[in-house]
């Protein structure tokens with residue numbers, strides 16, 4: 530199991546995250562316990578991707594604290610413990626690469642540099658590709674695949690590393706209904722096995738059976754943190770609850786429509802602990 534330090538899988542405390550010196554996500558608090566499956570909702574440009582990228586060291590933590598698997602962001606030794614499916618669906622790299630090669634690179638993230646894939650690793654690669662329904666395209670160049678198929682390969686690349694924390698940015702965007710359903714099944718299995726999921730999405734619907742908690746980000750603040758159903762009940766995923774405009778600006782205005790259960794591992798340690 531994850532050797533937690535009491536920090537949980539993800540911890541943001543008064544965290545501002547942005548680019549250059551411009552904060553996009555502002556003074557946000559968030560605690561995700563190991564094994565939770567959390568949707569990150571919100572309108573375009575609200576800061577969802579920036580929040581996710583901040584967890585990966587791809588956006589700058591400008592204030593506060595951000596911890597991932599118990600370590601300050603960027604300090605985690607074993608990078609393979611965190612998987613990432615980026616928003617852009619193009620598979621990078623100029624060299625023509627097959628599905629097998631791209632997903633194998635994902636597996637290598639777990640092994641570290643200069644290690645070779647053994648039989649178990651090759652099996653994990655094949656399993657990950659099969660899990661996203663691309664088993665019959667193993668030797669095809671990724672560049673020859675459709676956008677939605679490339680997205681599924683990126684999901685397989687992340688799955689192949691068997692990460693403890695899987696961060697996905699719009700994994701279902703441009704993916705057909707059947708493949709979304711298949712992805713939901715895969716994520717349900719991965720979640721049941723204890724992997725923590727953080728999924729940025731506009732359409733939590735296809736993954737509603739997997740994601741039990743939602744966080745709504747609006748204008749860089751977390752405006753809702755609670756059960757997914759409560760967030761979905763709001764028009765557009767929770768954009769329009771500014772009727773309580775009395776909130777002081779600049780502080781995370783939690784709107785806990787439903788009580789949020791803070792898992793014991795996510796609670797601040799008591800003095801003397």
Ligand SMILES: Nc1ncnc2c1ncn2[C@@H]1O[C@H](COP(=O)(O)OP(=O)(O)OP(=O)(O)O)[C@@H](O)[C@H]1O
Nearest residue numbers: 548553571572573574575576577578579580616746
């Ligand atoms: N690399 C960057 N450098 C500077 N500003 C950026 C960068 N990436 C994003 N931004 C800005 O940060 C803000 C939030 O963008 P972000 O991508 O986090 O939003 P989002 O909620 O994920 O939106 P969407 O739903 O459209 O994907 C936007 O105003 C955007 O212009």
